[in-house]
Amino acid sequence: DTGVSQNPRHKITKRGQNVTFRCDPISEHNRLYWYRQTLGQGPEFLTYFQNEAQLEKSRLLSDRFSAERPKGSFSTLEIQRTEQGDSAMYLCASSLERGGTQYFGPGTRLLVL
Amino acid sequence: LAKTTQPISMDSYEGQEVNITCSHNNIATNDYITWYQQFPSQGPRFIIQGYKTKVTNEVASLFIPADRKSSTLSLPRVSLSDTAVYYCLVGPNDYKLSFGAGTTVTVRA
Numbered sequence: 088d089t090g091v092s093q094n095p096r097h098k099i100t101k102r103g104q105n106v107t108f109r110c111d112p113i114s115e116h117n118r119l120y121w122y123r124q125t126l127g128q129g130p131e132f133l134t135y136f137q138n139e140a141q142l143e144k145s146r147l148l149s150d151r152f153s154a155e156r157p158k159g160s161f162s163t164l165e166i167q168r169t170e171q172g173d174s175a176m177y178l179c180a181s182s183l184e185r186g187g188t189q190y191f192g193p194g195t196r197l198l199v200l
Numbered sequence: 201l202a203k204t205t206q207p208i209s210m211d212s213y214e215g216q217e218v219n220i221t222c223s224h225n226n227i228a229t230n231d232y233i234t235w236y237q238q239f240p241s242q243g244p245r246f247i248i249q250g251y252k253t254k255v256t257n258e259v260a261s262l263f264i265p266a267d268r269k270s271s272t273l274s275l276p277r278v279s280l281s282d283t284a285v286y287y288c289l290v291g292p293n294d295y296k297l298s299f300g301a302g303t304t305v306t307v308r309a
Contacts, residue, residue: 091243120296129287129299130244143296178243180297187294188234191243 089113091192093179099198100169107165108195112181119162120189121154122178123147130178136162137184169199204288209304218275220303222288225269233264233271236287238302244287248273275305283307 092111100106112119117138122130133152134144138159148154151169156162166173176196180189205223212218224233232251236244248255250262250271261274275282285302 118294122297127301129302130297132296132298135296176241180243182294185294188246188249189297190246194241194243196241 091179091181091190093177093192093195095195096193097196097198099200101200102169102171104169105165105167106169106197107163108177108179108197110162110164110179110181110192112161112179113190114160115183116181116187116190117159117184118182118187118189119156120180120182121162121164122180124176124178124194125174130176133164166197169197171199173197174199204290204300206286206288206300206303208301209306211306211308212278213308214279215277218278218282218305218307220273220275220286220288220305221270222273223270224288224290227268227290230292231290232293233262233268234289234291234297235260235262235273236289236297236299238285238287244299247286249293278305278307280307280309 094109120135121133124130133148134154136156151167154164176194178194180191182189234249235247237247238244248260248262252264255262263272285304287299287302
C-alpha cells in the first residue's frame with residue numbers, strides 16, 4: 088500500500104492560466120475527496136466521488152473548477168483561468184465507503200502569480 | 201456538522217503528556233470524534249477516532265465522557281517531532297470532514 092499520491096507537489100502559474108492536478112487514491116478505496124487549505128486554516132471540503140460519480144460539490148467550487156474521476160480510480164482537479172485567490176494547498180483524500188477513515192495525500196501547493 | 205472548539209495553541213516539553221480538550225456541545229447521535237495531526241507542507245494524518253468512553257492506540261488516547269459534549273486527546277511522552285497542528289473533528293464516519301483552525305502544539309527541548 089503506497090498511500091495516496093498527488094502530482095505535482097508544487098505548481099507555479101500565472102494568473103489566467105489553466106492548471107490540472109492529479110490524485111491517485113489507495114487502490115481499494117472507492118471514495119475520493121478534494122480539499123483546499125490556505126495558510127493558517129484547516130482544510131476545506133471541495134468535492135467528493137464515490138467510484139466515478141461526483142456526489143457533492145461545495146459552494147467553494149466555482150464554475151472555474153472541475154473535478155473528474157472517469158474510471159473510479161485516479162481523479163483530476165482542473166482550475167481554469169486561475170486567480171491569485173486560488174493560491175492554496177490542494178489536498179486529496181480517499182476512504183472506503185463504509186466506516187471510512189480518510190487518508191490524505193501530501194497535497195499540491197499552487198501559487199498563482 | 202457539529203462545531204468544535206479547541207485551544208489555539210499549547211506549549212509543552214519533551215517527555216511530558218499533552219492533553220488537548222475539544223468541545224462539541226451539538227454533537228449528533230451518529231457523529232464520531234476524530235483527531236488528525238498535520239505537519240507543515242504535509243497532508244493531515246489520522247491519529248484516532250472514537251464514539252464513546254476511551255480509545256487507545258499506539259500513538260494516543262482519546263477520552264470521551266458519557267455526554268459526549270467534549271473529548272480529550274492525550275499524547276503520552278511527547279517528543280520534538282510531535283510539534284504539529286492537531287485537529288478535532290466531529291461528524292458521521294463516512295462523510296466529508298469539517299476542519300477548524302486546530303491546535304498548534306509546540307514541544308520544546
